[in-house]
Amino acid sequence: DQQVKQNSPSLSVQEGRISILNCDYTNSMFDYFLWYKKYPAEGPTFLISISSIKDKNEDGRFTVFLNKSAKHLSLHIVPSQPGDSAVYFCAASGSGYSTLTFGKGTMLLVSP
Amino acid sequence: DAGVIQSPRHEVTEMGQEVTLRCKPISGHDYLFWYRQTMMRGLELLIYFNNNVPIDDSGMPEDRFSAKMPNASFSTLKIQPSEPRDSAVYFCASSLRTSGNREQFFGPGTRLTVL
Numbered sequence: 001d002q003q004v005k006q007n008s009p010s011l012s013v014q015e016g017r018i019s020i021l022n023c024d025y026t027n028s029m030f031d032y033f034l035w036y037k038k039y040p041a042e043g044p045t046f047l048i049s050i051s052s053i054k055d056k057n058e059d060g061r062f063t064v065f066l067n068k069s070a071k072h073l074s075l076h077i078v079p080s081q082p083g084d085s086a087v088y089f090c091a092a093s094g095s096g097y098s099t100l101t102f103g104k105g106t107m108l109l110v111s112p
Numbered sequence: 113d114a115g116v117i118q119s120p121r122h123e124v125t126e127m128g129q130e131v132t133l134r135c136k137p138i139s140g141h142d143y144l145f146w147y148r149q150t151m152m153r154g155l156e157l158l159i160y161f162n163n164n165v166p167i168d169d170s171g172m173p174e175d176r177f178s179a180k181m182p183n184a185s186f187s188t189l190k191i192q193p194s195e196p197r198d199s200a201v202y203f204c205a206s207s208l209r210t211s212g213n214r215e216q217f218f219g220p221g222t223r224l225t226v227l
Contacts, residue, residue, distance in 0.1 A: 032213075041221075042221075044218045046215045049213050089155065099157055099160060099168070100214070101157075102155040105155075
């Protein structure tokens with residue numbers, strides 16, 4: 001049973017436009033969420049995170065939104081750049097310090 | 113900092129052989145995680161250690177898999193005997209409990225192919 005779901009395996013966006021990656025979770029005990037970015041032949045790298053006490057966190061071109069009632073979060077990239085082309089993983093963590101549960105990832109392709 | 117170091121980067125072996133994957137976490141980190149990534153199952157946690165002690169190995173698929181952390185700077189994941197279905201990318205990650213943001217730092221991974 002997948003506790004963290006990324007229902008879109010892939011997303012194509014034109015350079016300069018907004019990319020929106022979505023993630024849903026089922027476990028109401030999750031209270032911290034992270035996005036990771038992964039290039040081929042590399043390990044995932046941390047991008048941005050959000051605590052459940054917030055509904056938005058912004059870092060440069062990246063913004064994560066959290067809707068706790070819907071158990072949904074999204075990552076917005078504005079403007080999208082070709083270098084953003086990668087696989088994006090959503091991850092969730094329970095209360096306190098614990099392990100991360102990952103979604104299966106969404107491959108983003110930003111075309112010039 | 114050198115980041116998390118994994119070796120080898122690629123491993124090709126034949127079914128039935130023993131495979132040992134190695135990981136050096138970031139110095140000072142107190143948690144170490146082993147993950148496996150496959151197309152079907154995505155990124156799944158196999159086992160994790162806190163201060164060199166295994167905390168949860170419920171993700172280890174079978175008794176053929178074992179992991180050790182003899183000291184704070186080294187961990188191994190061993191598969192014996194290996195099978196074709198073990199083919200995957202194996203990642204090691206480390207983190208620091210007091211960092212607050214629960215971020216885990218990943219190594220580059222080991223791509224394992226079992227023929």
